[in-house]
Amino acid sequence: MNKHDPKRIPQTTPRQSATFTQDINSDIRRAAATGIYDIRGGGAKRKVPSFDDLLFMGASISRYPLEGYREKCETNVTIGGLHASNPIELDIPITIAGMSFGALSGPAKEALGRGASAAGTSTTTGDGGMTPEERGHSNKLVYQYLPSRYGMNPNDLRKADAIEIVVGQGAKPGGGGMLLGQKISDRVAEMRNLPKGIDQRSACRHPDWTGPDDLEIKILELREITGWKVPIYVKVAGARPYYDTTLAVKAGADAVVLDGMQGGTAATQDVFIEHVGLPTLAIVRPAVQALQDLGMHRKVQLILSGGIRSGADVAKAMALGADAVAIGTAALIALGDNDPKWEAEYNKLGTTAGAYDDWHEGLDPAGITTQDPDLMARFDPIEGGRRLKNYLKVMTLEAQTIARACGKNHLHNLEPEDLVALTMEAAAMAKIPLAGTDWYPGKPGSGY
Amino acid sequence: MQTIDLTEVGLRETNATLHAQAENTNQTAWEIINPRGSHAIACGLDAPIEVTVKGSTGYYCGGMNQQATVNIHGSAGPGTGENMMSGKIIIEGDASQYLGATAHGGMIVVKGNASSRCGISMKGVNIVVQGNIGHMSAFMGQSGNLVVCGDAGDALGDSCYEARFFVRGSVKSLGADCEKKEMREEHLTLLQGLLDEAGIDADPKDFTRYGSARNLYNFDVDNAGAY
Ligand SMILES: Cc1cc2nc3c(=O)[nH]c(=O)nc-3n(C[C@H](O)[C@H](O)[C@H](O)COP(=O)(O)O)c2cc1C
Numbered sequence: 001m002n003k004h005d006p007k008r009i010p011q012t013t014p015r016q017s018a019t020f021t022q023d024i025n026s027d028i029r030r031a032a033a034t035g036i037y038d039i040r041g042g043g044a045k046r047k048v049p050s051f052d053d054l055l056f057m058g059a060s061i062s063r064y065p066l067e068g069y070r071e072k073c074e075t076n077v078t079i080g081g082l083h084a085s086n087p088i089e090l091d092i093p094i095t096i097a098g099m100s101f102g103a104l105s106g107p108a109k110e111a112l113g114r115g116a117s118a119a120g121t122s123t124t125t126g127d128g129g130m131t132p133e134e135r136g137h138s139n140k141l142v143y144q145y146l147p148s149r150y151g152m153n154p155n156d157l158r159k160a161d162a163i164e165i166v167v168g169q170g171a172k173p174g175g176g177g178m179l180l181g182q183k184i185s186d187r188v189a190e191m192r193n194l195p196k197g198i199d200q201r202s203a204c205r206h207p208d209w210t211g212p213d214d215l216e217i218k219i220l221e222l223r224e225i226t227g228w229k230v231p232i233y234v235k236v237a238g239a240r241p242y243y244d245t246t247l248a249v250k251a252g253a254d255a256v257v258l259d260g261m262q263g264g265t266a267a268t269q270d271v272f273i274e275h276v277g278l279p280t281l282a283i284v285r286p287a288v289q290a291l292q293d294l295g296m297h298r299k300v301q302l303i304l305s306g307g308i309r310s311g312a313d314v315a316k317a318m319a320l321g322a323d324a325v326a327i328g329t330a331a332l333i334a335l336g337d338n339d340p341k342w343e344a345e346y347n348k349l350g351t352t353a354g355a356y357d358d359w360h361e362g363l364d365p366a367g368i369t370t371q372d373p374d375l376m377a378r379f380d381p382i383e384g385g386r387r388l389k390n391y392l393k394v395m396t397l398e399a400q401t402i403a404r405a406c407g408k409n410h411l412h413n414l415e416p417e418d419l420v421a422l423t424m425e426a427a428a429m430a431k432i433p434l435a436g437t438d439w440y441p442g443k444p445g446s447g448y
Numbered sequence: 449m450q451t452i453d454l455t456e457v458g459l460r461e462t463n464a465t466l467h468a469q470a471e472n473t474n475q476t477a478w479e480i481i482n483p484r485g486s487h488a489i490a491c492g493l494d495a496p497i498e499v500t501v502k503g504s505t506g507y508y509c510g511g512m513n514q515q516a517t518v519n520i521h522g523s524a525g526p527g528t529g530e531n532m533m534s535g536k537i538i539i540e541g542d543a544s545q546y547l548g549a550t551a552h553g554g555m556i557v558v559k560g561n562a563s564s565r566c567g568i569s570m571k572g573v574n575i576v577v578q579g580n581i582g583h584m585s586a587f588m589g590q591s592g593n594l595v596v597c598g599d600a601g602d603a604l605g606d607s608c609y610e611a612r613f614f615v616r617g618s619v620k621s622l623g624a625d626c627e628k629k630e631m632r633e634e635h636l637t638l639l640q641g642l643l644d645e646a647g648i649d650a651d652p653k654d655f656t657r658y659g660s661a662r663n664l665y666n667f668d669v670d671n672a673g674a675y
Contacts, residue, residue, distance in 0.1 A: 036667065148569070149531060149549075149550040149569060149571075152531055152550065153512075153531070153533055153552065154492055154494065154512040154514060154531070154533065157512070180667075181665075181666050192590075193552065193571040193572060193590045193591055194590055194609055194610075195609070195610060195665075197666075198609075198665040198666060199664075199665065199666055199667055201588070201607070203569070203588060207530075207546060207549040207550055207565070207568040207569045207587075207588075208508075208526065208527035208530045208546040208549040208550070208568070209507075209526075209527070209546075214507070214526075217487045217488070217506070217507045217508065218507075218508075220487055220488050221487065221488040221491050221507070221508040221511050221527075224459065224460070224463045224488045224491050224492060225491050225492030225511065225512055226492070227464065227467065228460070
């Protein structure tokens with residue numbers, strides 16, 4: 001008798017391993033075929049505790065709401081008033097995060113400037129310097145000061161409305177950058193003082209300072225060069241938010257930009273994106289605590305980023321104590337990145353709309369993360385700017401809707417007491433009571 | 449000659465005064481006394497003036513300099529001349545680490561020795577050191593020239609791009625992707641010009657040229673160990 005005869009012996013159903021999943025196996029095959037780790041753009045794709053695990057309670061008998069169409073709910077924010085004579089005044093607390101020219105095309109940077117300016121907020125340069133397009137189209141432009149110092153020069157520094165010293169990014173705390181040769185056009189090469197077509201590495205540490213004591217002197221130098229006029233932000237990855245915030249404030253920062261692990265990047269190792277750093281949800285309270293312990297909450301602004309998508313996320317970040325948020329990936333999607341209308345072309349690249357993350361290859365069908373003139377021509381910066389403005393307006397309206405429901409006449413008045421948590425993890429990370437209880441893990445005096 | 453007593457006037461006032469000098473200022477000669485190792489002295493200058501600091505300076509003296517000449521009659525702290533764009537910095541004593549980091553243009557002359565990471569990520573500046581330089585100098589150097597009349601420490605030119613290095617003495621070790629290069633006529637001429645500009649009497653023929661082997665320019669699995 002043939003014991004493999006399926007008619008006679010019941011077969012078990014083929015079972016996929018939870019350890020060796022199809023995803024993992026494809027990683028192994030890719031590694032075996034190429035000998036190099038996977039590089040990609042975007043942020044962590046794994047599921048982590050997030051703002052989705054928090055809810056607002058809204059109004060009740062003890063809290064009364066504000067009338068949506070009658071009673072004001074303000075959204076403005078001032079950033080950098082502590083040491084700078086010209087702080088940044090924004091109409092909405094949603095800023096555009098630093099994304100490099102080089103990673104993004106010139107027209108994409110222009111669109112970010114147009115959209116942000118129309119919505120009354122700021123944009124940020126990135127690794128690669130300041131382009132005339134984005135300076136010209138951004139009412140408020142934050143100039144990044146990065147380890148690579150690509151394109152860094154004092155003339156642009158003096159044109160900036162604020163300076164952001166980048167220590168780290170949530171996607172890759174402790175990592176540098178990489179712009180692969182295929183994206184190095186003549187213009188990108190010239191701005192970075194490098195030959196065309198070669199891989200450009202960005203260092204992970206600043207070349208002329210290390211540690212908090214040096215940072216204080218670096219901030220002094222930048223202030224002296226810019227006459228103490230513009231705010232100086234310090235951007236750190238979500239790693240040790242309590243200490244990093246404390247050290248940044250002690251070094252003299254006007255604002256701290258804190259970026260969680262869901263935060264996007266133009267290109268880095270997948271292993272880095274997925275396995276290093278803290279979820280955005282987990283980094284807000286320690287940073288706010290640090291500011292409170294220093295007596296600096298609301299004096300030094302906290303700008304939170306990493307996976308912010310909606311007005312609900314904005315409201316939750318602010319309820320936990322942030323003064324503003326920054327968006328990267330969401331802004332690119334608003335411009336048209338990963339749009340299903342390019343599905344056929346995503347398929348040709350072996351991917352699908354929503355999953356496309358090989359931004360470093362410069363083949364973006366949507367013409368945003370590329371330097372290829374033909375692909376770039378697909379993207380209209382005026383239309384892109386309009387879409388971004390719309391999206392920012394919607395996020396603001398959503399956040400206001402929630403704030404009014406909680407009885408708040410300013411987004412800044414949202415508070416942790418407005419929130420509940422859906423999971424134990426979120427409750428512990430955000431120090432927000434589990435829904436229906438008055439308890440969160442680690443609550444002082446609770447014994448757990 | 450205008451004299452500013454830094455201890456009396458304070459850093460902010462001193463730099464603001466120097467920044468206020470326009471392109472066509474007729475107050476072109478300035479002297480800063482009592483620097484006492486202060487940081488960020490004469491940074492962000494942008495006029496054809498000459499500033500002489502009588503004493504030693506802290507971090508970032510002459511940082512992001514444009515057009516100006518800064519003389520340091522003493523030793524210079526970390527990051528002196530960082531991201532300089534043009535002009536000249538002349539250090540009579542020794543220079544600490546990160547001298548001329550990411551500097552794009554102009555010239556820095558050190559009469560004594562320079563420390564580690566001299567010319568790190570240099571982007572077009574010319575640095576001439578009469579003495580020795582420390583380890584990891586010109587790390588990721590992109591362009592410009594580093595001239596060393598004495599010896600260089602470990603890992604010279606690690607991961608460099610198109611920057612050129614001329615060393616008269618010994619090199620303790622070369623960094624990843626940095627190699628010895630042939631000294632051609634054009635290099636001898638270039639070096640003579642740099643030495644003349646720095647006011648240093650030395651024979652270009654006594655120097656050896658180093659630069660990028662360009663093996664790390666595009667990722668290659670077989671070089672993975674060098675990254
Ligand atoms: C295409 C792209 C390029 C980026 N370039 C930079 C950069 O040059 N400097 C930087 O500090 N962060 C950079 N970032 C990170 C963003 O500033 C920000 O931290 C992140 O996008 C926020 O998370 P989110 O994408 O989930 O909104 C980049 C992000 C993206 C998506």
